[in-house]
Amino acid sequence: MENFFLDNKDVLFHFDTMDLDRIIKLFEDDFKEAQTYPEAPKNIEDAKDSYKRVMEIVGSIAAEYMAPYAAEVDEQGVILENGEVRLAPATSRAWDMLSKAELTGMAMSRKYGGLNMPMTLLTMAGEVLSRADASFLNLGLQQDIGLTLENFGNEDQKQRIIPLLAQGKETSAMILTEPDAGSDLQAVSLKATQAPDGTWRLNGVKRFITNGCGRIGLVLARSEDREGARGLSLFLYHRDKHTKIRRVEEKLGIHGSPTCEMQFDNAPAELVGERGWGLIKYTMWLMNSARLSVASQGVGIAEAAYREAEKYARERIQFGAPIINLPPVFEMLTNMRVSIEAARSLLYETARAVEMKEGLERYSQKHPEQADALKADIKKYTKLAALYTPMAKLFNTEMANKVTYDAIQIHGGTGYMKDFSVERHYRDARITNIYEGTSQLQVVAAIGGVMSGVAASIMDEFENEDWSELPAALIDSVKAMRTKFEKAQLAVREAGNEQYTNFHARRLVEMATDIIISWLMLRDGRHSERKLKAAEIFITLARPRIEAHSTFVLNNHDCYLKNYQTIIEEF
């Protein structure tokens, strides 16, 4: 039986080497639930053993029930019929299988019917499922909605709604975007009005809503008589006749995922948390979680495309030999493989940072007596999560685009045809660096941490480790990359000009990301010779990238800022 978890050596490598011990202790609250729930782990080893078994189930569903039908799902897409969305049969069956496997509440708490599994494992599941069918987004979405309610909803909402999500009885949606509020969610205008009896009603239009046909939704709406973010609140709604699905979009990729336009006509809804915190607190939390999911989706798509490309390169004979022996082909394949592994290392480090923050916060709420002692750690991981999340979303989704692009290139003309799956992977990858915040917005989210010293603190921590067992030249190379980065950083800082900082922000974020990934890969290299070689190739590729960026920044190419209007407008 095929299994997308067990057949992936690199995923298994991360499963075996990642440091989950403290996270498990925090999430299991010192294993108290083992008294109440027979499925709860009794210790760290027990938890890891269970996680591995669960991942095997995920890998088996992905390989057996999803991957073989992904082309069919892509072909069939979704259909809007009498106001209801009809999914491709294989998509519904995959959801049914995940529900029967009781995975639909993977990361939700046991008391609401979930499995209480760390987000790191959810991230891994996301990657494995995306490799099978990138259009299958509901598992991650479901956790994001469930966990947002767990964090910010009231007890009554949690008890009523989360079990429905955990058991997979209903699917869900995060309902944020509007025709005039995409990247700029502060402009959301869907109106929430409160009747004298205290109940809320929603009126307005939402657009580009992934799985908007789901029965449970979290809706960002303007509840206050003021503009901007502070006028927005988050609402929980259970779809009924007051909400119309007006259309489903025809898209370039992820055809199996319904993207809905929805009209709310006096739709009843409940406030989640406090008024005015809808965007700045709750939606930001939800978005960060979704960004991690998309980062994992990118890795999954790239993995699928790489495997196709490698297989084809071995089988395709040209000039009397398999094309994998040709330098341009093996170079492409090597770079694809290394960048997937780079993205994976960043992905799981990001998941760990996010999870440490979440776990510490949860633990400190349950144990107020320890809150003071945990404060410094919470602060640290909050900052790390805030930097790592946009970095991973940016790097991994751009990587997915590049890898799927090269996968077609390796196939040549054949790859452009529908007969092979690489064209689908290429189309599917294209959304990942757009939704849940474009790459450009990830730069905006990350630049603060890159300039303020969070990135430097990560680099310091790595530099202070004992690297004596690894080749000194590699370590020095990464340190030299940092010197180049810091020169550029200083030049931008000294310019003291906001527009100039924004102009160079992407270069700075990319330099910092390359350096941090280099360290992460070297750390992986401590466990395996092959991983060390992968690190060497990554560093070899990253160093000239950083030098180019640094040179560009230092040479002060203000021809852009001075002349862009002339170039664009006087054409």
Place this chain on the structure above:
Amino acid sequence: MGLNIVVLVKQVPDTKNVTGKAMNDDGTVNRAALPAIFNPEDLHALEAALTIKDSYPDTRINVVTMGPPSATQVLKDALYRGADFVTLVSDRRFAGADTLATSYALKCAIEKIGSVDFVFCGRQAIDGDTAQVGPQTAEKLGMNQITCVSAFEAVNIGNKELTVRRSIEGGYEILKAKAPLLLTFTNEGFAPRPPSARRVMMYKNAVATATNDKSYEECYMNMSSCQDNEIIALWDLSSINADPQNCGLAGSPTKVKKIDSVVLAAREIKMIPATKEGIGALVQELVADHTIG
């Protein structure tokens, strides 16, 4: 209101994933070279029972296997997928059983379970491919049987009556029958559900250990994760009131004289008209070339 369903399953060598030399020089199966798996069609039988339980949660599913202690693996798998009870029928005196002795032991186990409405099993096991154990068990229990079921057309829980689709050559037929009834399932319908993650966590530590030194005394296997939950029963020959003369080698009239490795080549097939004359002509032909008689 629910039903009592017994599902008969078998642990078999995975004949699709042969990792080494599959057959010993003496013609017996080299089990070490073949990973042990849940017989595929038995998984479909279990799934059929689980779909009834999905609609009628009071239904109780007891999965029974006869085999060595290592067969607990398929019972654990059945628990992971949703079985309520599982029973291992195991005794050294069952060793060497052919289909007759196996169906006798299973019949005794089912009688011990007591009030059983339906018995579900796979059509055949991939190691023997006889498709005899299901029908023989039904005969011994005095139950009606429908073989080669691929779908339910209707489940009438009040009357304990099933309307099923039965595969036949060139099509299918729809049959209706009341409990007590034995059904065998093909792999055409009832795609098996995956194991439940939660149940895996609950039952993963279930191990087969006898409660005292008498290793085949009737006992329950130890569930280290939930000791109170005596869920894997272990029954030996005497606990199911079986007659040793009908069990194992002693109860198996089948004697393997010799095993040949036959390589099948595509050859013309001959259609026999499903009439008295057609069948008569075939019997005569088979008698003439000493295939039968």
